[in-house]
């Protein structure tokens with residue numbers, strides 16, 4: 001029988017485009033998070049996060065073709081991520097997830113992963 005990936009179930013590329021675009025609109029105005037990202041524009045960061053999430057959920061593997069193995073903890077090493085940064089990141093992501101208006105079961109699966117992943121990337125103890 002045919003297995004539909006989570007990527008397809010939530011609506012494919014268009015859904016991930018909306019999710020990540022909305023997320024970075026929040027980051028763009030966030031005084032804590034914005035300084036962590038490249039000064040000129042957030043387009044590159046938006047492309048990388050979108051490609052990563054698409055790949056993670058069973059869509060095209062463009063992320064690894066362009067960036068290699070994700071190694072997310074290593075790639076976040078240059079940035080100080082404490083609980084405040086994690087919570088700010090999750091706040092913008094919660095807003096972005098809500099904006100998709102997915103069926104509850106899919107929404108919960110997506111959100112649980114994002115919470116777990118964000119907690120796993122904290123690399124600085126609270127002061």
Ligand code: HEM
Nearest residue numbers: 036037045048049052067075079081085086089117118121
């Ligand atoms: C890259 C911050 C959580 C996935 C980045 C970058 C920053 C950042 C500053 C560099 C931007 C760029 O690509 O130019 C944070 C903060 C987080 C967080 C403060 C709070 C916990 C996450 C989570 C995921 C993620 C939970 C995955 C679910 C990525 C990916 C990249 C990235 C895929 C690009 C890696 C690459 O190919 O270079 N993040 N991030 N991040 N982040 Fe995060």
